[in-house]
Amino acid sequence: MLTACGGGGTATEDTPETETGGETATEQVEQKTIRAGIGLNDSHPQYKGLLKFKELVEERTDGAIEVQTYHSGQLGDDRTMTEGLQLGSQEVTIPSTAPIANFVPEFSVFDFPFLFPSEEVADTVLDGEVGQKFLDMLPDQNLVGLAYWENGFRDLTNSVRPVATAEDFKGLKIRTMENDLHLEAFRALGANPTPMAFTELFAAMQQGTVDGQENPYATIYLQKYHEVQDHVSNTHHIYSPFVFLMSKSFFDGLTEEQQEIVKEAALEAGDYQRELNREANEQYLADLQEEGMTFTEITPEAREEMVELVQPVLDKYAERIGQDIVDEVNNAIEAAQ
Ligand code: TK8
Helix, strand or coil: CCCCCCCCCCCCCCCCCCCCCCCCCCCCCCCEEEEEECCCCCCCHHHHHHHHHHHHHHHHCCCCEEEEEECCCCCCCHHHHHHHHHHCCCCEECCEHHHHCCCCHHHHHHHCCCCCCCHHHHHHHHCCHHHHHHHCCCHHHCEEEEEEEEEEECEEEECCCCCCCHHHHCCCEEEECCCHHHHHHHHHCCCEEEECCHHHHHHHHHCCCCCEEEECHHHHHHCCHHHCCCEEECCCCCEEEEEEEEEHHHHHCCCHHHHHHHHHHHHHHHHHHHHHHHHCHHHHHHHHHHCCCEEECCCHHHHHHHHHHHHHHHHHHHHHHCHHHHHHHHHHHHHHC
Protein backbone atom coordinates (compact mmCIF):
# COMPACT_ATOMS: atom_id res chain seq x y z
CA MET A 1 0.00 0.00 0.00
CA LEU A 2 1.17 3.49 -0.78
CA THR A 3 1.57 5.99 2.00
CA ALA A 4 -0.67 8.94 1.24
CA CYS A 5 0.39 12.37 2.46
CA GLY A 6 1.25 13.75 -0.96
CA GLY A 7 4.88 14.30 -1.80
CA GLY A 8 5.17 12.04 -4.77
CA GLY A 9 8.87 11.50 -4.16
CA THR A 10 9.92 13.76 -7.00
CA ALA A 11 12.19 16.02 -4.96
CA THR A 12 15.50 16.11 -6.72
CA GLU A 13 17.48 18.79 -4.91
CA ASP A 14 18.77 16.31 -2.33
CA THR A 15 19.83 13.64 -4.77
CA PRO A 16 23.56 12.97 -4.41
CA GLU A 17 25.68 13.87 -7.45
CA THR A 18 26.47 10.30 -8.35
CA GLU A 19 23.70 8.24 -9.86
CA THR A 20 22.64 5.76 -7.22
CA GLY A 21 20.78 2.56 -7.80
CA GLY A 22 19.08 3.02 -4.47
CA GLU A 23 21.05 0.32 -2.69
CA THR A 24 24.46 1.98 -2.47
CA ALA A 25 25.68 2.03 1.11
CA THR A 26 28.32 4.69 0.68
CA GLU A 27 26.36 7.51 -0.94
CA GLN A 28 26.79 10.98 0.52
CA VAL A 29 23.59 11.85 2.29
CA GLU A 30 22.68 15.41 3.04
CA GLN A 31 22.31 16.03 6.77
CA LYS A 32 18.83 17.15 7.74
CA THR A 33 17.42 18.45 11.00
CA ILE A 34 13.91 18.15 12.36
CA ARG A 35 13.03 20.77 14.95
CA ALA A 36 10.12 19.23 16.86
CA GLY A 37 8.18 21.21 19.45
CA ILE A 38 5.24 20.47 21.74
CA GLY A 39 3.28 22.45 24.32
CA LEU A 40 3.38 19.96 27.19
CA ASN A 41 6.32 19.54 29.54
CA ASP A 42 9.01 16.86 29.50
CA SER A 43 7.27 14.61 32.07
CA HIS A 44 4.25 14.08 29.80
CA PRO A 45 3.85 10.87 27.71
CA GLN A 46 3.72 13.10 24.62
CA TYR A 47 7.34 14.12 25.18
CA LYS A 48 8.38 10.53 25.87
CA GLY A 49 6.73 9.59 22.59
CA LEU A 50 8.63 12.36 20.84
CA LEU A 51 11.91 11.04 22.27
CA LYS A 52 10.98 7.61 20.91
CA PHE A 53 10.39 9.18 17.47
CA LYS A 54 13.84 10.80 17.69
CA GLU A 55 15.48 7.52 18.62
CA LEU A 56 13.81 5.61 15.77
CA VAL A 57 14.49 8.22 13.10
CA GLU A 58 18.12 8.82 14.03
CA GLU A 59 18.79 5.08 14.25
CA ARG A 60 17.04 4.17 10.99
CA THR A 61 18.60 7.00 8.97
CA ASP A 62 22.04 6.35 10.48
CA GLY A 63 21.99 9.89 11.80
CA ALA A 64 21.29 11.49 8.40
CA ILE A 65 18.24 13.04 10.03
CA GLU A 66 18.73 14.60 13.43
CA VAL A 67 15.71 15.31 15.62
CA GLN A 68 15.88 18.22 18.07
CA THR A 69 13.10 18.15 20.65
CA TYR A 70 11.52 21.12 22.43
CA HIS A 71 8.83 20.92 25.13
CA SER A 72 6.76 23.31 27.29
CA GLY A 73 5.95 25.62 24.40
CA GLN A 74 9.62 26.60 23.99
CA LEU A 75 8.90 27.07 20.28
CA GLY A 76 5.45 28.60 20.84
CA ASP A 77 1.86 27.49 21.34
CA ASP A 78 -0.01 25.02 19.14
CA ARG A 79 -1.12 27.65 16.64
CA THR A 80 2.24 29.39 16.27
CA MET A 81 4.10 26.07 16.00
CA THR A 82 1.71 24.90 13.28
CA GLU A 83 2.29 28.19 11.45
CA GLY A 84 6.00 27.54 11.97
CA LEU A 85 5.62 24.33 9.97
CA GLN A 86 3.98 26.25 7.15
CA LEU A 87 6.69 28.92 7.18
CA GLY A 88 9.64 26.55 7.57
CA SER A 89 10.85 27.71 10.98
CA GLN A 90 10.28 24.23 12.44
CA GLU A 91 9.47 20.80 11.00
CA VAL A 92 7.29 18.92 13.50
CA THR A 93 4.61 19.65 16.08
CA ILE A 94 1.89 17.48 17.65
CA PRO A 95 -1.16 19.62 18.44
CA SER A 96 -4.65 18.56 19.48
CA THR A 97 -7.25 18.47 16.71
CA ALA A 98 -8.99 21.58 18.14
CA PRO A 99 -6.31 24.10 17.13
CA ILE A 100 -5.84 22.24 13.81
CA ALA A 101 -9.47 23.11 13.00
CA ASN A 102 -8.32 26.72 12.56
CA PHE A 103 -6.37 25.48 9.53
CA VAL A 104 -8.70 22.70 8.31
CA PRO A 105 -12.22 23.27 9.76
CA GLU A 106 -13.27 19.63 9.18
CA PHE A 107 -11.03 18.56 12.07
CA SER A 108 -13.65 20.00 14.46
CA VAL A 109 -15.65 16.79 14.02
CA PHE A 110 -13.27 15.01 16.37
CA ASP A 111 -14.01 17.61 19.02
CA PHE A 112 -17.75 17.02 19.06
CA PRO A 113 -18.51 16.44 22.75
CA PHE A 114 -19.31 12.86 23.71
CA LEU A 115 -18.36 11.56 20.24
CA PHE A 116 -15.97 8.69 20.98
CA PRO A 117 -17.20 6.14 23.53
CA SER A 118 -13.74 4.74 24.27
CA GLU A 119 -10.07 5.02 23.43
CA GLU A 120 -10.21 1.75 21.52
CA VAL A 121 -12.98 2.98 19.25
CA ALA A 122 -11.02 6.19 18.68
CA ASP A 123 -7.97 4.12 17.64
CA THR A 124 -10.01 2.12 15.13
CA VAL A 125 -11.60 5.17 13.54
CA LEU A 126 -8.52 7.41 13.51
CA ASP A 127 -6.11 4.73 12.33
CA GLY A 128 -8.57 3.58 9.65
CA GLU A 129 -9.84 4.99 6.37
CA VAL A 130 -11.80 7.82 7.94
CA GLY A 131 -8.82 9.09 9.92
CA GLN A 132 -6.70 8.98 6.76
CA LYS A 133 -9.33 10.99 4.90
CA PHE A 134 -8.79 13.87 7.33
CA LEU A 135 -4.99 13.61 7.12
CA ASP A 136 -5.37 13.91 3.34
CA MET A 137 -6.86 17.40 3.82
CA LEU A 138 -3.65 18.71 5.40
CA PRO A 139 -1.30 19.02 2.38
CA ASP A 140 -3.42 21.92 1.06
CA GLN A 141 -2.21 23.80 4.14
CA ASN A 142 1.42 22.85 3.51
CA LEU A 143 1.13 20.30 6.34
CA VAL A 144 1.49 16.54 6.35
CA GLY A 145 -0.22 14.41 9.04
CA LEU A 146 1.85 11.32 9.73
CA ALA A 147 -0.09 9.71 12.60
CA TYR A 148 -2.68 10.19 15.30
CA TRP A 149 -1.42 10.20 18.86
CA GLU A 150 -3.50 10.65 22.00
CA ASN A 151 -4.17 13.61 24.24
CA GLY A 152 -7.17 11.79 25.69
CA PHE A 153 -10.51 12.27 27.42
CA ARG A 154 -10.80 15.76 28.82
CA ASP A 155 -11.96 16.38 32.40
CA LEU A 156 -12.95 19.59 34.11
CA THR A 157 -11.09 21.27 36.97
CA ASN A 158 -11.88 24.55 38.72
CA SER A 159 -11.19 26.48 41.89
CA VAL A 160 -14.76 27.50 42.74
CA ARG A 161 -16.92 24.43 43.46
CA PRO A 162 -17.24 20.70 42.82
CA VAL A 163 -19.04 20.18 39.51
CA ALA A 164 -21.54 17.32 39.42
CA THR A 165 -24.20 18.56 36.98
CA ALA A 166 -24.65 21.08 34.18
CA GLU A 167 -26.19 23.39 36.79
CA ASP A 168 -22.77 23.61 38.47
CA PHE A 169 -21.17 25.02 35.29
CA LYS A 170 -23.20 28.22 35.68
CA GLY A 171 -20.97 31.26 35.47
CA LEU A 172 -17.67 29.39 35.80
CA LYS A 173 -14.92 31.12 33.84
CA ILE A 174 -13.44 28.23 31.88
CA ARG A 175 -10.44 28.45 29.61
CA THR A 176 -11.01 26.57 26.36
CA MET A 177 -8.66 25.80 23.52
CA GLU A 178 -8.72 28.29 20.65
CA ASN A 179 -11.59 26.64 18.81
CA ASP A 180 -15.11 27.99 18.20
CA LEU A 181 -16.85 24.68 18.73
CA HIS A 182 -15.29 24.31 22.19
CA LEU A 183 -16.30 27.86 23.01
CA GLU A 184 -19.91 27.37 21.95
CA ALA A 185 -20.21 23.98 23.65
CA PHE A 186 -19.10 25.44 26.98
CA ARG A 187 -21.48 28.34 26.55
CA ALA A 188 -24.29 25.84 25.94
CA LEU A 189 -23.37 24.12 29.19
CA GLY A 190 -23.84 27.42 31.00
CA ALA A 191 -20.17 28.26 31.58
CA ASN A 192 -18.44 31.53 30.75
CA PRO A 193 -15.63 30.32 28.44
CA THR A 194 -12.50 32.18 27.29
CA PRO A 195 -10.25 30.83 24.53
CA MET A 196 -6.57 30.98 25.41
CA ALA A 197 -3.30 29.42 24.32
CA PHE A 198 -2.18 26.51 26.49
CA THR A 199 1.10 28.27 27.30
CA GLU A 200 -0.81 31.04 29.14
CA LEU A 201 -3.11 28.77 31.10
CA PHE A 202 -1.19 28.13 34.31
CA ALA A 203 -0.64 31.83 34.99
CA ALA A 204 -4.29 32.60 34.14
CA MET A 205 -5.49 30.11 36.76
CA GLN A 206 -2.95 31.31 39.28
CA GLN A 207 -4.01 34.94 38.83
CA GLY A 208 -7.70 34.07 38.81
CA THR A 209 -8.30 35.31 35.26
CA VAL A 210 -10.08 32.00 34.77
CA ASP A 211 -11.67 29.69 37.35
CA GLY A 212 -10.93 26.48 35.56
CA GLN A 213 -9.93 24.47 32.53
CA GLU A 214 -10.36 21.04 31.01
CA ASN A 215 -7.66 18.57 30.05
CA PRO A 216 -6.86 14.90 30.61
CA TYR A 217 -5.68 13.83 34.09
CA ALA A 218 -2.11 13.38 32.79
CA THR A 219 -1.90 17.04 31.84
CA ILE A 220 -3.65 18.22 35.03
CA TYR A 221 -1.21 16.32 37.23
CA LEU A 222 2.03 16.62 35.26
CA GLN A 223 1.55 20.37 34.65
CA LYS A 224 0.83 20.70 38.40
CA TYR A 225 -2.60 22.30 37.99
CA HIS A 226 -3.47 20.92 41.42
CA GLU A 227 -1.38 23.79 42.80
CA VAL A 228 -3.93 26.29 41.46
CA GLN A 229 -7.13 24.17 41.18
CA ASP A 230 -9.27 22.55 43.89
CA HIS A 231 -11.89 20.39 42.16
CA VAL A 232 -11.83 17.78 39.42
CA SER A 233 -14.80 15.95 37.80
CA ASN A 234 -14.69 13.06 35.35
CA THR A 235 -16.71 14.93 32.73
CA HIS A 236 -14.85 13.04 29.97
CA HIS A 237 -16.67 15.44 27.64
CA ILE A 238 -14.30 15.30 24.67
CA TYR A 239 -11.70 12.82 23.46
CA SER A 240 -8.82 14.90 22.11
CA PRO A 241 -6.66 13.24 19.50
CA PHE A 242 -3.20 14.62 18.79
CA VAL A 243 -2.05 14.79 15.17
CA PHE A 244 1.64 14.33 14.40
CA LEU A 245 2.25 17.13 11.90
CA MET A 246 5.24 17.67 9.64
CA SER A 247 6.00 20.60 7.36
CA LYS A 248 5.04 19.51 3.84
CA SER A 249 7.94 21.35 2.21
CA PHE A 250 10.31 19.47 4.50
CA PHE A 251 8.58 16.12 3.92
CA ASP A 252 8.69 16.62 0.15
CA GLY A 253 12.42 17.27 0.37
CA LEU A 254 13.08 13.88 1.96
CA THR A 255 14.01 10.83 -0.09
CA GLU A 256 11.23 8.27 -0.47
CA GLU A 257 13.04 6.00 1.94
CA GLN A 258 13.29 8.77 4.51
CA GLN A 259 9.59 9.55 4.07
CA GLU A 260 8.82 5.92 4.89
CA ILE A 261 11.08 6.04 7.92
CA VAL A 262 9.55 9.20 9.43
CA LYS A 263 6.03 7.95 8.76
CA GLU A 264 6.69 4.55 10.33
CA ALA A 265 8.52 6.13 13.28
CA ALA A 266 5.60 8.51 13.93
CA LEU A 267 3.21 5.54 13.97
CA GLU A 268 5.39 3.35 16.20
CA ALA A 269 6.18 6.17 18.61
CA GLY A 270 2.44 6.91 18.64
CA ASP A 271 1.60 3.36 19.73
CA TYR A 272 4.11 3.74 22.53
CA GLN A 273 2.73 7.16 23.50
CA ARG A 274 -0.86 5.92 23.62
CA GLU A 275 0.19 3.02 25.81
CA LEU A 276 2.04 5.25 28.28
CA ASN A 277 -0.88 7.67 28.30
CA ARG A 278 -3.42 4.99 29.21
CA GLU A 279 -1.28 3.12 31.67
CA ALA A 280 -0.96 5.97 34.13
CA ASN A 281 -4.38 7.61 33.84
CA GLU A 282 -6.05 6.21 36.97
CA GLN A 283 -2.86 6.79 38.92
CA TYR A 284 -2.88 10.47 37.94
CA LEU A 285 -6.44 10.83 39.26
CA ALA A 286 -5.40 9.21 42.55
CA ASP A 287 -2.37 11.53 42.67
CA LEU A 288 -4.59 14.59 42.19
CA GLN A 289 -6.74 13.55 45.15
CA GLU A 290 -3.59 12.88 47.13
CA GLU A 291 -2.59 16.48 46.37
CA GLY A 292 -5.85 17.65 47.94
CA MET A 293 -8.25 18.04 45.02
CA THR A 294 -11.86 16.92 45.51
CA PHE A 295 -13.07 14.38 42.96
CA THR A 296 -16.68 14.42 41.73
CA GLU A 297 -18.15 11.59 39.72
CA ILE A 298 -20.49 12.58 36.88
CA THR A 299 -23.54 10.27 36.93
CA PRO A 300 -24.92 8.87 33.65
CA GLU A 301 -28.03 11.05 34.13
CA ALA A 302 -25.95 14.20 34.59
CA ARG A 303 -23.89 13.35 31.52
CA GLU A 304 -27.08 12.73 29.53
CA GLU A 305 -28.25 16.22 30.39
CA MET A 306 -24.94 17.65 29.16
CA VAL A 307 -25.30 15.70 25.91
CA GLU A 308 -28.72 17.31 25.36
CA LEU A 309 -27.46 20.80 26.12
CA VAL A 310 -24.65 20.63 23.53
CA GLN A 311 -26.75 18.95 20.82
CA PRO A 312 -27.82 22.21 19.10
CA VAL A 313 -24.16 23.23 18.83
CA LEU A 314 -23.31 19.90 17.21
CA ASP A 315 -26.18 20.28 14.73
CA LYS A 316 -24.91 23.72 13.79
CA TYR A 317 -21.35 22.50 13.25
CA ALA A 318 -22.44 19.38 11.36
CA GLU A 319 -24.15 21.71 8.90
CA ARG A 320 -21.13 23.96 8.69
CA ILE A 321 -18.58 21.18 8.24
CA GLY A 322 -20.77 19.01 6.01
CA GLN A 323 -23.32 16.47 7.18
CA ASP A 324 -21.78 13.80 4.90
CA ILE A 325 -18.40 13.76 6.56
CA VAL A 326 -19.95 13.93 10.02
CA ASP A 327 -22.12 10.92 9.12
CA GLU A 328 -19.06 9.10 7.86
CA VAL A 329 -17.31 9.59 11.20
CA ASN A 330 -20.41 8.52 13.12
CA ASN A 331 -20.84 5.41 10.96
CA ALA A 332 -17.21 4.43 11.50
CA ILE A 333 -17.69 4.84 15.26
CA GLU A 334 -20.82 2.72 15.09
CA ALA A 335 -19.00 0.01 13.11
CA ALA A 336 -16.04 0.00 15.51
CA GLN A 337 -18.15 -0.94 18.54
C1 TK8 B 1 -0.52 21.20 24.38
C2 TK8 B 1 -2.00 21.32 24.07
C3 TK8 B 1 -2.83 20.91 25.24
C4 TK8 B 1 -4.29 20.96 24.90
C5 TK8 B 1 -4.79 22.28 25.41
O1 TK8 B 1 0.19 21.86 23.43
O2 TK8 B 1 -4.44 23.30 24.81
O3 TK8 B 1 -5.53 22.30 26.38
O4 TK8 B 1 -5.01 19.90 25.48
O5 TK8 B 1 -2.42 19.73 25.77
O6 TK8 B 1 -2.33 20.59 22.91
